Structures are given as C-alpha cells and as structure tokens.
Amino acid sequence: xxxxxxxxxxxxxxxxxxxxxxxxxxxxxxxxxxxxxxxxxxxxxxxxxxxxxxxxxxxxxxxxxxxxxxxxxxxxxxxxxxxxxxxxxxxxxxxxxxxxxxxxxxxxxxxxxxxxxxxxxxxxxxxxxxxxxxxxxxxxxxxxxxxxxxxxxxxxxxxxxxxxxxxxxxxxxxxxxxxxxxxxxxxxxxxxxxxxxxxxxxxxxxxxxxxxxxxxxxxxxxxxxxxxxxxxxxxxxxxxxxxxxxxxxxxxxx
Amino acid sequence: xxxxxxxxxxxxxxxxxxxxxxxxxxxxxxxxxxxxxxxxxxxxxxxxxxxxxxxxxxxxxxxxxxxxxxxxxxxxxxxxxxxxxxxxxxxxxxxxxxxxxxxxxxxxxxxxxxxxxxxxxxxxxxxxxxxxxxxxxxxxxxxxxxxxxxxxxxxxxxxxxxxxxxxxxxxxxxxxxxxxxxxxxxxxxxxxxxxxxxxxxxxxxxxxxxxxxxxxxxxxxxxxxxxxxxxxxxxxxxxxxxxxxxxxxxxxxx
DNA sequence: GGTAGGTGTTCGACAATGTCGACCGATGGA
DNA sequence: TCCATCGGTCGACATTGTCGAACACCTACC
Numbered sequence: 001x002x003x004x005x006x007x008x009x010x011x012x013x014x015x016x017x018x019x020x021x022x023x024x025x026x027x028x029x030x031x032x033x034x035x036x037x038x039x040x041x042x043x044x045x046x047x048x049x050x051x052x053x054x055x056x057x058x059x060x061x062x063x064x065x066x067x068x069x070x071x072x073x074x075x076x077x078x079x080x081x082x083x084x085x086x087x088x089x090x091x092x093x094x095x096x097x098x099x100x101x102x103x104x105x106x107x108x109x110x111x112x113x114x115x116x117x118x119x120x121x122x123x124x125x126x127x128x129x130x131x132x133x134x135x136x137x138x139x140x141x142x143x144x145x146x147x148x149x150x151x152x153x154x155x156x157x158x159x160x161x162x163x164x165x166x167x168x169x170x171x172x173x174x175x176x177x178x179x180x181x182x183x184x185x186x187x188x189x190x191x192x193x194x195x196x197x198x199x200x201x202x203x204x205x206x207x208x209x210x211x212x213x214x215x216x217x218x219x220x221x222x223x224x225x226x227x228x229x230x231x232x233x234x235x236x237x238x239x240x241x242x243x244x245x246x247x248x249x250x251x252x253x254x
Numbered sequence: 255x256x257x258x259x260x261x262x263x264x265x266x267x268x269x270x271x272x273x274x275x276x277x278x279x280x281x282x283x284x285x286x287x288x289x290x291x292x293x294x295x296x297x298x299x300x301x302x303x304x305x306x307x308x309x310x311x312x313x314x315x316x317x318x319x320x321x322x323x324x325x326x327x328x329x330x331x332x333x334x335x336x337x338x339x340x341x342x343x344x345x346x347x348x349x350x351x352x353x354x355x356x357x358x359x360x361x362x363x364x365x366x367x368x369x370x371x372x373x374x375x376x377x378x379x380x381x382x383x384x385x386x387x388x389x390x391x392x393x394x395x396x397x398x399x400x401x402x403x404x405x406x407x408x409x410x411x412x413x414x415x416x417x418x419x420x421x422x423x424x425x426x427x428x429x430x431x432x433x434x435x436x437x438x439x440x441x442x443x444x445x446x447x448x449x450x451x452x453x454x455x456x457x458x459x460x461x462x463x464x465x466x467x468x469x470x471x472x473x474x475x476x477x478x479x480x481x482x483x484x485x486x487x488x489x490x491x492x493x494x495x496x497x498x499x500x501x502x503x504x505x506x507x508x
Numbered sequence: 509g510g511t512a513g514g515t516g517t518t519c520g521a522c523a524a525t526g527t528c529g530a531c532c533g534a535t536g537g538a
Numbered sequence: 539t540c541c542a543t544c545g546g547t548c549g550a551c552a553t554t555g556t557c558g559a560a561c562a563c564c565t566a567c568c
Contacts, residue, residue: 004301005526007261007555012305019329027516037557042517044555047258051266052362061516065330067361070368073327074384075273076319091378107321108306114324122374124345127381130328259555261526281545291528296546298526315545511568518561525554535544 010034011044015053015065024062073130082204082213083114085248090117090215093241097234099219100125101241102199104133104140105212106151109158111140119219134193136160136174137167139201140214142187146178147203147211167192186239188230191221198224200235202242207250215242264288265298269307269319278316327384336458336467337368339502344371344469347495351488353473354379355495356453358387358394359466360405363412365394373473388447390414390428391421393455394468396441400432401457401465421446440493442484445475452478454489456496461504469496 013034018025025033031041045063048054052068077083083103090101094117103115110132118125135141135155144151160169168174181187186202193199201216217224217238224230267288272279279287285295299317302308306322331337337357344355348371357369364386372379389395389409398405414423422428435441440456447453455470471478471492478484 004304005261005265005297006524007259007526008265008298008301009305011259011262011265012301012307015326019326023333026514028514038516039518039558040556043259044262046517047262047266050258051263053266056516064333065326067330067359067366067368069323070327070330070384071361071366071386072269072273072319073324076321076324077384079277079318105321107325112321112325114321120376127383129381130324130331132325260553261555282543292545293529293547294527300546509568511566513564513566515564516562519559520557522557523552523554524556525552527553528549528551530548532547533545536542538539538541 007044010036010040011048014041014044014048015069018054018063018065024057024060024064026060026062030063077114077129080114082245082249086115086204086213086215086245089241089244089248090115093215093217093237094118094120097217097237099217099223099234101215101217102128102133102140102201103213103215104144104201105214106144106148106154107132109154110134111138111144111214114213134161134163136169137163137189137193139187139189139199139216139218142177142181142189143201143203143214143216144211146181146187147205152178163193164191164195166190186235187216190225190230196221198230200224200230200238202239204242204249205246212249215245261298264290264294265302265307268295268298268302269323272308272317272319278311278314278318280314280316284317331368331383334368336499336503340369340458340467340469340499343495343498343502344369347469347471347491348372348374351471351491353471353477353488355469355471356382356387356394356455357467357469358398358455359468360398360402360408361386363408364389365392365398365468368467388415388417390423391417391443391447393441393443393453393470393472396431396435396443397455397457397468397470398465400435400441401459406432417447418445418449420444440489444479444484450475452484454478454484454492456493458496458503459500466503469499 014030017030017033027038027042031038045054049056053066054063055066056063086103090103094101098120100119101117102113104111104113113128113131116128133141135145135151145155162169168177186200188200190198198221199216199218201214203211204213204215206212224234268284271287281292281296285292299308303310307320308317309320310317340357344357348355352374354373355371356367358365358367367382367385370382387395389399389405399409416423422431440454442454444452452475453470453472455468457465458467458469460466478488
C-alpha cells in the first residue's frame, strides 16, 4: 500500500474542480471531467456533501463548495505560526508606510496570501487573504523564487504569463532578476502584474535560516516610486519588518 | 452502495480533529482518537498531505491543517451568492451605523460568519470571517433560530451554554425570545454572549421567502443602547439593510 | 400533449481497493 | 545505556469502493 488512497485523491480533485472553474457544476460534468462513472462520482459527492465540504443547490441540483471549507480554512490561519508572529509587525509596517501589507507563503505554483492589512485610509478595499499571486511577476513571488529552492523549480517549470508589457517572461532575464533579488535582499514589482501598481517585498527566515514566507507592501506606482526609483525609506521599512518577523520566529522554540 | 464512502468520512473526521483540538497532533494520537490502526491513519494522512489539506512539521513529524483549505475556503466565499449581493449593502450599514457588520449563515450547530465589515474607525480589529457564533445567545443566531426550521431544531437539541449571567438558557424562555423575534422582525443580544457587547440582527430571505441568512451590527452596549433601550434608528438601519439584500436576492434569477 | 434528451439517483455484482496488525529504524527521556 | 514511544513500512486478507445499467424526474421542444 505504498500508493495513495484513490477515493481521497478523486475527492480532492473534485473540490479543486469545483473551486477552480465555474460557479456550479452538475454531476455529469464532474464525472466526465474526471473520467469517472456517474455512480462513482455521486458516491463521493454525497459523502462530501454530508461532511459539509460540498453543497447542493436544491433547485438545479448542481454542486458547489461547502461552508466547512471556510471554517477549516480560517482555522488553518489560527494555527499558522508565521502569521501569528507577523500580525503586530505587519500592522506597524502598514502604518509607517501608508500602504497595504501582504504576507505570503509558497503554495503549489504560486504565493498564497495568509495575511493582509488594509492601507490605512478610508478607501474601499477587498480582502485578499486566501488568494493566490503568481510567482514570476509579483514582489512576494520573486522573493520566494529567489530564496526557496522549491519555489524556484516551480517557477521554472510553470508558464510565465505576461500580464503587462513590463512582465519579465524569458528564462534568462528572470534568472537575472532573481540574482539581483538575492544580491539586494529584496524584490520589487513595478507594473509587472497590474498596471499602475507596484510592490516591494523581503524574505522571512525561520531559526534555521530557511525561507518560510515573504512580506511586502503594495500600492499605486506614483506613491511607491519617486523620479522613477523606488523610495528608499519604503524599502527599508519592508526589510525591517521582514527582519523583525524572522527574529521573532528564531527566538521561539516549540 | 447506499452508504457513504468510509475513507472519506475518516479523512473528514481527521480534518475536523486537526481543526478542533490542539495546534498539532501526532500520528498515534490521531489514530487512537478515531479508533484506527496506525497504518490506516497514515495512509489517509499521506494522501491528505499530498493534496495540500494537511501539512507535516518536519522537525516533530506532527500534522496540522494545510494551506489548500484556506485557498478553497476563500473560493467558497467568491461563489457565495448571498455574500456577493450583500457586499455593498453591508458597507452602507457600517457607515450609517458606525458599528461593525456581520453577515452569517447557518452551519452545523452555529452561525458561520461569511462577511465582516470593520467598524469605521482606526481601532485595531480582528477579522471574523470563517468564525462560528452560537445560535442561542447572539442576535444573528436568534434570527436564524426564529426563521429557519433547521436552525430551530439544532438549537433545541444542542446545549445552550451560559456565557454571561444574562444568557437565556431555559427552553421556555428561549422559545419566548424566538416568538418576540418573529413578532418584531429582528433580534437583539444585550450582553448575553460577551460582557459589554450588544448586537442587533435581522433576517434575509430569498425569492421564495426562505430564510438564507442574517445580517447585524455589533458594538459596545453603551453605543447601541440609550437609557436601557436599543436605539431605534440602529434597529431601522439593520432592518433596512436586510430588506435591501433580500430584495436584491429576489430580483435575480440564475 | 407527448416525446426526446437531459438531469441526479439507486442498485447489484465484481474485484480492485483500503484496512489491519506486526514489524522496522530513529528518536528522546530517564 | 536502556526502554518506551514515535512515525513509517509491508504483505495478506476481505471489506470496500467501483462500475455500468436501469430508475424516476424534470425541462424544453417539436
């Protein structure tokens, strides 16, 4: 039994299918997408539904993700060591920089946002906790790609899509960006992912000097840059925050 | 095959166990807690780990919840019809009332918070999306118990714990509270769950007049009450918001 | 109004599948 | 150093999940 449990893998694939594509999917769609018999797919869905991982629309009979996932997902945040240590430091960074702060970790082929502090003004902002960002174009992603070998191989294997005309896509250029990132100790994204938006990020290490995540600020390019250059005081603030969280992680044993 | 898939039920029980109890659990603890052989538990955990639902601490070998749950949980929010319709109305409610706004739906034996708008000031607040609230003591919970038959039976069967000395616990008294709630069309919680905190909530109905959730405000009892009574303008604001969301839901067909 | 094609669901037979318990090497506390 | 306990592995067994056909139901379209 060295292999993995088949029914569980299929159930996970169903959840990913429901989460990735359309809002709601019918049983036949799901079964054919995964290459399963309808009866088999139904059995798995029925169990997932009873456990709360999947809900079924009474009217149409279609399936969608269930509330239990939200409950467990936030429980994951509560347990998250890095996030707990970073809470207070990211608050300070948001206040001192005046920009929104993101804390990200490597997950699959991207950066999973595990904490998000709103920009300290009254503008309407959407919470991005739980969202994914690409590895090759964002500041958080570049930092992880530069310091985490797993992230590095993921970003090399994956497709590097051009979101704007400034996105670095070719392999050589991107490796150069990572070299610069390692040399400077931080990474930047000036309109490489979203038009008009820039970000700065620095790596967080644990007590064994292993990279465990990245923290950074994101905001309008006009605010983060001055005369075409990133404002040095913002870079310093981000790096100070990353160092503070790293120190916090290194001091604790569990 | 009228029964559910055994390995899936066991995997779900593991996730609930990991989410509910201690931060991290060892293989033997998990196996004995669920009454499984170690080998069986290991096979399930290995698959869950590969799918990202569970992570293993390298140093101690213990297991905890995985990042994929967070990603799928937020995807659930994106798909959530009620939440999407309510976003703009809850923002307005927070601004007009000056208090934090919660949107909740029935899940298991409690209220699952699916949206949370911070009180519009600069105080530090923690996000409560994904958290659970009790049915019998909070305004959101009372509204759901009064209007949703499923919630009603859940709250009758479950234990009604006394969080403060004002919590209504006995069956007769609680049924009286629900009668009043139905008669007035809203529910309140004045220091029945947390000392010094009050809340007001009203039900949201879909186009078939079925209750699908509740919306409410929460804040210091000194602000929500005046001369021992809930401020009428706040009650009106909450009910207006609930009606607006209900109308929004009723108008749309999908 | 009836039919045709779609849905989600149930059922029974089969064998592939997951389960069990003993065993292994590593770890760490006494 | 020893012993207890940890997580992980392996192979035999039969329980368990899988498959495909048939079912009831609904919608939409001739």
